[in-house]
Amino acid sequence: MNDKRRFTLIQERLLAWFAANRRPLPWRDDYNPYRTWIAEVMMQQTQMDRGVRYFLRWMERFPDVAAVAEAPEEDVLKAWEGLGYYRRARNIQAAARAVMERHGGVFPSRYADILTLPGVGPYTAGAIASTAFNEEVPCVDGNVERVLSRVFDIDTPVKEEPAKSRIRQLAQALIPKGRARDFNQALMELGALVCRKNPDCGECPLADICESRHLGITADRPVPGKKAAITPLEVVCGVLLHEGKVFIQRRGEKDVWAGLWEFPGGCVEPGESPEEAVVREWKEETGFDVAIVERLATIRHGYTTYRITLHCFLLRLKGAPLGSPLPAELTAATACQWIAPQDIEAFPLPAPHRKLADTCGLFDKPGPGE
Ligand code: SF4
Known part of the structure; x- marks a missing residue:
């Protein structure tokens, strides 16, 4: 199968699978950029159930960017308590203040502008730009690394070069025209629900085009990097x-x-x-x-x-x-x-x-x- 045909199949299968299997999460109600942003940062910190509870509580206390920007820092830290990595909460407040000061309170809509906000890296900027504004940029998290390294049998550590760039290129090239919002979420959702550490290949829409499944080496992908010393x-x-x-x-x-x-x-x-x-x-x-x-x-x-x-x-x-x-x-x-x-x-x-x-x-x- 040539690459073009394979890419088209991946796009069609993932979009259809996502339409049938997407979880009804609270930030998917309206794809508002502020809610998308907070959800993305929180979900990097914790499991889904717990993250949803934190998200709902946060939105009650800080319903919009202005509310975060104006709040005492201690209130922001209190709402974050238990999630760890408190710098992320402080960065959220710094970025909210930048949105108020630099963008007149309107969340920037382009990836390049979102990326300039304090503490916002390529993953979060990609998630906001594609999910909230449907911009055709990738967002590569651990789920996407796992799925793509298995489907394309990437045999070097995923967090290091050359695998890192290859995964980002694939994640970009795979986005179907005008469907970034659904496609990026579909890829992440497949990693979260099906292509987990122990993959459920029998339930996977990509099973017949997945190289590592074909080779019987799904347990060896993704290739991990060196573990940090404890x-x-x-x-x-x-x-x-x-x-x-x-x-x-x-x-x-x-x-x-x-x-x-x-x-x-x-x-x-x-x-x-x-x-x-x-x-x-x-x-x-x-x-x-x-x-x-x-x-x-x-x-x-x-x-x-x-x-x-x-x-x-x-x-x-x-x-x-x-x-x-x-x-x-x-x-x-x-x-x-x-x-x-x-x-x-x-x-x-x-x-x-x-x-x-x-x-x-x-x-x-x-x-x-x-
Ligand atoms: S076939 Fe298995 S390993 Fe391949 S993408 Fe699907 S769940 Fe992951």
């Missing part, structure tokens, strides 16, 4: 309770988890115990002399290429007088507060600190009559 990290944090209030601080702008609130702490240094580390970190970051009351929990959390073990302690102020403690001398944070434990729910926290707040019992809301 770095274990021993980290501590302390919950300081003083006269019924808990101390929290807001992380600096350049930190991991920038702008989120936390219980102060940091890395355990070589030769140090977690108990020694939490006392030292508190002194360095807040100026407070603290003592350990008890160990609260040990929380394990994966973050990019790190595997964090977070040792959590309940602390008291050493030799503290009655009444308000002295003001903190912050060296690693931009703000701090003493809050009632049950108010922690209102603050955006990094995932391991949220796990601690949810599970250690100190932050539970008082029940009726308590």
Whole structure:
């Protein structure tokens, strides 16, 4: 079969399959660019069911670009809490502000213009331009890499050259005239529903033209790249309770988890115990002399290429007088507060600190009559 005939078959089969199998997702109601954008960024972070819940909650709080642009950053981070990669939430707000300032509040409609927005890369720009505006540009995500590397038997790592360029060229060349919106979504949807890690080739509309299926090597495609090394990290944090209030601080702008609130702490240094580390970190970051009351929990959390073990302690102020403690001398944070434990729910926290707040019992809301 020549390439032209093969391309035509792929286009026809995928469009027909998508028309019959597309999931009725909330952002597919109207293909509004703002909703498409938020959905694309969120779906890079999480599973579909969870992503839909986040999306609907986000749209209630920020129904349009202007609402995101005007919101306090903390509200944006709070709506993103639990999705991770908080820089993406901050970039969404920066891009929303750019749409307001540079484009008069109207979302740009051309791929090249969308790509200039802060934090928007080729995949997201391609997804918005093709889905919302039907522009004939590709959007290559993990699903598309998987489908195309199998259908065209691409035998080198998909995230590296030359496979990367070949996949992008194929994704571009395959788009049928005037059908970018449906075709790009069809390709991604096939990867999400049928051509998954363990492909369901019996249900696939491309089964008879898929090279890796024909060769019996679907398990070997896509070819993975080198795995990044995982770095274990021993980290501590302390919950300081003083006269019924808990101390929290807001992380600096350049930190991991920038702008989120936390219980102060940091890395355990070589030769140090977690108990020694939490006392030292508190002194360095807040100026407070603290003592350990008890160990609260040990929380394990994966973050990019790190595997964090977070040792959590309940602390008291050493030799503290009655009444308000002295003001903190912050060296690693931009703000701090003493809050009632049950108010922690209102603050955006990094995932391991949220796990601690949810599970250690100190932050539970008082029940009726308590
Ligand atoms: S035939 Fe199998 S491997 Fe090939 S595209 Fe379809 S599901 Fe994927």
